[in-house]
Structure formats: C-alpha cells, structure tokens
Amino acid sequence: MKIVIVGAGIGGLSVYHALKKHLSEASPPVTVQVCESHASPSSTTSTIGGGLGLAPNGLYSLSLLSPSFTEYIEARAFSGAIVTMRNSTGGLLGRFWNGTKARYGFAQAMLPRDVLHEALLQDLPEDAVKWGAKVTEVRERENGVEVVFEDGTVESADLVIGADGVRSIVRRALFGDNYPATYDGFTGIGGFVPVAALPQTLQASLSVDPVTMSFGPRGFFGYARADGEAPPRRLMWWSTYEAAAPPDRTTPIATIRTQLLARHAAWRSPYDSPQARVFETLIASGCDAGEANVDAGQGLLVLPRYVTPTLPSWCSPSGRVMLLGDAAHAMPPDSGQGASCAIEDAVTIGLFLQHYHLSERFDVTESLRRTAKAYEELRIGRVGKIIEMAKRRGQQKKVQTWWQEKVRDWIMWILCKLPESINDERFAYKVDKEVVSYIISQSAQP
Ligand SMILES: Cc1cc2nc3c(=O)[nH]c(=O)nc-3n(C[C@H](O)[C@H](O)[C@H](O)COP(=O)(O)OP(=O)(O)OC[C@H]3O[C@@H](n4cnc5c(N)ncnc54)[C@H](O)[C@@H]3O)c2cc1C
The missing domain is CATH 3.30.9 (D-Amino Acid Oxidase; Chain A, domain 2)
Structure with a gap:
C-alpha cells in the first residue's frame, strides 16, 4: 500500500508517525510519503511564531506515538494547569482548572508552536517529507488516487490523507469548491x-x-x-x-x-x-x-480566524481520500483543542488501519473503506461537540454592552467555582481505548 500525506503540519507529521508505528509489520510493506509546500521544516506554518496550549488529551495521544515526543515538550513547555480570569478593570473573576497532571496524567502545556513541531520532527528519516512540494490537485480514480504537484508531476497512491490545513486542496477532491474556509x-x-x-x-x-x-x-x-x-x-x-x-x-x-x-x-x-x-x-x-x-x-x-464549515463527511466513500485536522474541522481557537484533535485523528487512522489491514487481513480496498467508516463514526461526533463548546466560548470575546459584560463576569465567576471534572469529557479522552471500544462494539453486532 502506498500512502501520500499532504501537509507536514501537526496533523500530517502525527499521522506519518502513527502509520509508521502501526503498519511497520505489513507485508508487502506500506510506504508513506509526506508532501509539504513549504521549502524546509524551519519555514512551515507550524513553526512561524505563535504560542499554543496543548491539552492533556493531545499530549496523551502524542505519547502513544512516542513517549519521546511528550518528554521533549514537557522539558520545554510551561505546565499551565490553572488559569486566572479577570475583567478589564483587573477584578478577579476566579481561577479555573485547565488540566492537571494529577487528574489526567499530563498537564496543559503552554509552549511556542515550534516546540511541538520540533518534537514531531525528531527521528524523522530524511526522505520522509518532500519539502517544497506543493500539491495543486488530488483526483480519485477507480483503483487509486492521483496527486498533482505544482511542477506538473503526478504521483499515484492507494490512500491520500489531506492534512493540509484550513484551506485544504485535498478537501476539493471530495467537495469541489463547496466548502471553502470561512472567516x-x-x-x-x-x-x-x-x-x-x-x-x-x-x-x-x-x-x-x-x-x-x-x-x-x-x-x-x-x-x-x-x-x-x-x-x-x-x-x-x-x-x-x-x-x-x-x-x-x-x-x-x-x-x-x-x-x-x-x-x-x-x-x-x-x-x-x-x-x-x-x-x-x-x-x-x-x-x-x-x-x-x-x-x-x-x-x-x-x-x-478561518474555520472549516461542517462537512458532510471527512472521507470519500471508497476511503481512498481522508481528511484530518484543520482540513476536516478547523475550529475557533477558543477551544484550545485544534492541535489535540488533529493528533487524535492521526492516532485513530493509524490504529484502525492496523486493525483492518493487519489484524483482520482485509485487502487494501476493503481496509481503506472500513477504516474511513470507523474513523468518521468515532471522530465526527467528538469533534462536533468540541466545536460547539468553542463557539460558546468565542461569544465571550464579542463586543459587549454594559449589562452583557456583567452577565459574562457572573458566568465566568460560576465557571471558576466548578470542579476540575467538568473538563473530563475533553481532557480524559483516551483515543486508543475509544478505538478498542469501537472495534468491540462492531464485532458484537450481528
Ligand atoms: C490564532 C490561533 C491560535 C490557536 N491556538 C491553539 C491552541 O492554543 N491550542 C490548539 O490545540 N490549537 C490551537 N490552534 C489550532 C491549531 O493551530 C490547528 O488546529 C492545528 O495547527 C491544525 O494542524 P493541521 O496539521 O491540521 O494544519 P496546519 O498546522 O495548518 O498544517 C497544514 C500543513 O499543510 C501544508 N499545506 C497546505 N496546503 C498544501 C498543499 N497544497 N501542498 C502541500 N502542503 C500544503 C501547510 O504548509 C502546513 O504545513 C490555533 C489556531 C490559530 C489560528
């Protein structure tokens, strides 16, 4: 099986590691190639500026790819498990729990975005990523997918994973121009x-x-x-x-x-x-x-801030084209979950493909179809809930009248009084265990 990943951002590098880890024993071997439009690791969108909060569920997912990734991050990031909330007069609204190590195994990590990228670039073989390779079109054919590059070359693959961010080219292979990124x-x-x-x-x-x-x-x-x-x-x-x-x-x-x-x-x-x-x-x-x-x-x-409109699906019916991360679901950053969800998506694809292709021994066509179905069934619901939460949070940043501000302050004050467990749905999510539960639930069906 040949897999092409478009985009070497957080999601693209994560799914590369997930596939290498979970399909290493495939015979004939699976080849995985990442294509990135930027010229080098030091110039990608992931490395240009910006700070990031990486949530405990994202760190947990990353640790499944390699403990060395989370060790790299924990050695460099700040553990920001408690957030102080104030209004613009400096009044204290409270302090809320944002993910402690004691409860989730990993604390919320505050870090420059390039630290996460550096962690994912560790141990990467030199030829794993084709830098400066901009994809201009992806075309699904009957028994494969063609990836067209800016220089006119065309590469064929059994599976193309679009990890190419909010303005995804790969998304166009599924929906044309019907779902553009929106401000x-x-x-x-x-x-x-x-x-x-x-x-x-x-x-x-x-x-x-x-x-x-x-x-x-x-x-x-x-x-x-x-x-x-x-x-x-x-x-x-x-x-x-x-x-x-x-x-x-x-x-x-x-x-x-x-x-x-x-x-x-x-x-x-x-x-x-x-x-x-x-x-x-x-x-x-x-x-x-x-x-x-x-x-x-x-x-x-x-x-x-650009987001991806809600898509009817993240994969083509054959499963030969899949989207992950921002290509599938760029969300308002108020969630603090965009990167974590991209990593969870990556781990999910790797584990399902391992299950259907190596454990169940389905051929490439059937493995991809089943993986795509399982991936969507497990992920779309979870990510949808996170997006709704992000939209609610975003409302607090709108222009407010005097009384709206008072109501907002009061809501924040209440939120800060809630126990840490209110974050469990997001932070305690263990993606590998969810995949296993899904597989068990499917095998129990007649
Ligand atoms: C202001 C802001 C703050 C944020 N804060 C947080 C936060 O605190 N916590 C959090 O978890 N998330 C946060 N996010 C969201 C997070 O950054 C994204 O969800 C995450 O980067 C998604 O990763 P990705 O790999 O899907 O996409 P990207 O990181 O966008 O990577 C896509 C990659 O694909 C490449 N590419 C694009 N098109 C092509 C092409 N045609 N050919 C080849 N390569 C291509 C790009 O160059 C890029 O390297 C924030 C986002 C913003 C905008």
Missing part, C-alpha cells in the same frame, strides 16, 4: 515578549498568575508563561477581537500597536504600577519584539 468574525494578534524586559511587579506576579485571561468590553487579552525555565524567559500573549471583515495581514506593526493600545490601554491589572501598566507594557514589548523579528518572518502574528 468567523474574529481576529487574533499575538507573539512573544522576553520576561526580562518586563517591570518587576509583573515578573513577580508570574509565580502567582502564570496564565491570565482578561475579558473586556471590546475583546480579550491573554498572556502566559511559554517555557518551564526558572526564572521564565518568554511570555506568550494574544489579543482577540471582533472585526466584521478580516484585517489586512500586511498591516504595519506601528498601526497594529496603535490599534491594540486603543483597545486595551485603559484596561487595569492588580500588577499595574505607577511607572508601568501591564497591558500597555505587554503591547509595547510585544510590538517591539515583533519589529525586531520581522525579517526572520517571526514578527507579530495577525490571524483572521
């Missing part, structure tokens, strides 16, 4: 600041409130430690706001700075000092750091 009405701006550049009061506060999310009348501002070092070296920060039309991603940093200050400079924090206010300082340091790194392609991230 969800919010934009995120973010980056990193060196902790040493921050005022002492703010630096000292990081031992009490290492992850803070503040909600105001016109958006949201969050900041968090981005490494496990002592003292911390970098903070990640991000501002999210409602904007009717997606902003121009080439807006100069000076303009962004003015806009951010207009939105957040009046916000207060208990860690403000007469010399330096927290939000003003973070915006100034963040924009300075962005300007300093702009030539390296790592300036500020300005990200109009």
